[in-house]
Amino acid sequence: MFCISASAATARLCDGSERTVELAELSKLPIAQVEELRLADPPPADRWRLGYLVQTTAGDSLRTERLRLRNDRLLVETPLAGLTELPLHAAALIWLTPPATIPDATRREIERTATGTLRQDTVFVRKEGEWVKVEGILQSLDENRVVFRWQETEREIPLTLAAAIALAGSRPPAAPRETLAAVHGRDGSCLVGAVRSWTAESITLDSPALGAVTMPLDGVAVLDAIWGRSVFVSDLEPATVNEAGYYGTKFPWRRNASVSGGPLMLRGHVFERGLGVHSRSSLTYRLDKKFSLLTGMIGLNDGASALGHAEFVVRGDGKEVFRTAMAAGEAPKPLRVNVSGMEKLELLVDFGRNEDTGDHADWAELRLVK
Numbered sequence: 001m002f003c004i005s006a007s008a009a010t011a012r013l014c015d016g017s018e019r020t021v022e023l024a025e026l027s028k029l030p031i032a033q034v035e036e037l038r039l040a041d042p043p044p045a046d047r048w049r050l051g052y053l054v055q056t057t058a059g060d061s062l063r064t065e066r067l068r069l070r071n072d073r074l075l076v077e078t079p080l081a082g083l084t085e086l087p088l089h090a091a092a093l094i095w096l097t098p099p100a101t102i103p104d105a106t107r108r109e110i111e112r113t114a115t116g117t118l119r120q121d122t123v124f125v126r127k128e129g130e131w132v133k134v135e136g137i138l139q140s141l142d143e144n145r146v147v148f149r150w151q152e153t154e155r156e157i158p159l160t161l162a163a164a165i166a167l168a169g170s171r172p173p174a175a176p177r178e179t180l181a182a183v184h185g186r187d188g189s190c191l192v193g194a195v196r197s198w199t200a201e202s203i204t205l206d207s208p209a210l211g212a213v214t215m216p217l218d219g220v221a222v223l224d225a226i227w228g229r230s231v232f233v234s235d236l237e238p239a240t241v242n243e244a245g246y247y248g249t250k251f252p253w254r255r256n257a258s259v260s261g262g263p264l265m266l267r268g269h270v271f272e273r274g275l276g277v278h279s280r281s282s283l284t285y286r287l288d289k290k291f292s293l294l295t296g297m298i299g300l301n302d303g304a305s306a307l308g309h310a311e312f313v314v315r316g317d318g319k320e321v322f323r324t325a326m327a328a329g330e331a332p333k334p335l336r337v338n339v340s341g342m343e344k345l346e347l348l349v350d351f352g353r354n355e356d357t358g359d360h361a362d363w364a365e366l367r368l369v370k
Helices: 023-028 104-115
Strands: 008-013 018-022 034-038 052-056 061-064 066-070 073-078 082-087 091-095 121-127 130-141 145-150 153-158 162-166 181-185 190-198 202-207 211-216 220-224 230-232 240-243 264-266 269-271 274-278 281-286 293-300 309-316 319-327 333-338 344-351 360-369
Touching (some): 008 023, 061 073, 104 121, 104 162, 130 162, 181 202, 264 360, 269 360, 274 344, 293 309, 293 319, 309 333, 309 360, 319 333
Antiparallel strands (some): 008 018, 008 034, 034 220, 052 061, 066 073, 091 162, 121 130, 181 190, 181 220, 202 211, 230 360, 240 281, 274 360, 293 333, 293 360, 309 319
């Protein structure tokens, strides 16, 4: 499933089927029939070490080594979109230091600040070995420094001492999120917009933040057409959790990691989002009839024992709607379950052969679609 040639893409269609599409024939594939178009695997988020990351109110993530503020516009250059001008009011958060290198507590504080209601811009600065936040007004920005006004004084901050800038006055796009798709680049960038067209050479989006953007196909990894209509299950809080190993030992579930704390890896492919559990594990979620589809990939983590064997079960309102057995080393299986009308969803991983030995189970890229 993950071996994609340079001349073809894998398309997952709205009816749940998959097909290989030659790029020369891509323009003949109706956009409305596609849920996902995969040309390559995007790099994991924690691989980013160089440059800067600009996140917008529309959901874009632009990784760049060129960053400059000019007349209330950010000049950002990415391999995916080229040199673009982003209105400052569309920018929500500018990471000047890779998030993976920032202590977890500070990173969470930066994210909370960016999603809150800000009266002033906020810059996070290293002072005496700690990150502190300072409120003021962003004056200028380039690859060397931030000029920030606070306490009635303009102060120059070297970028080496700044972690991130959360921007006040950011406005979300007028376009309904449900109409938008996301294009993930091979550089790790992500652009959000309504798909206007695609050809053997490029994909064009109408972006709420950037306007019309044409991206070369050789820079695209994945086009996610259900981005605006879906939520990752790992972003939700389970209503109930029941966990017990074969001999009564508990192995707590994890978000976006295997139960051992390593990556969600199935047959060599690393998934950025999902749930890592160990048999026997039952997680339930309140759906309140808001969703129509559960989709993702399932399997036993590559780090598990070769004796691993477990049952993956999905129940809706107490009724079993999906079951399959998985063994260690087996290729991951796609999961696609109709959840229309469900009030409660249960994700169960039960014992298979060999009790619970090596049952490090992954619900990878698990999403609920409206």
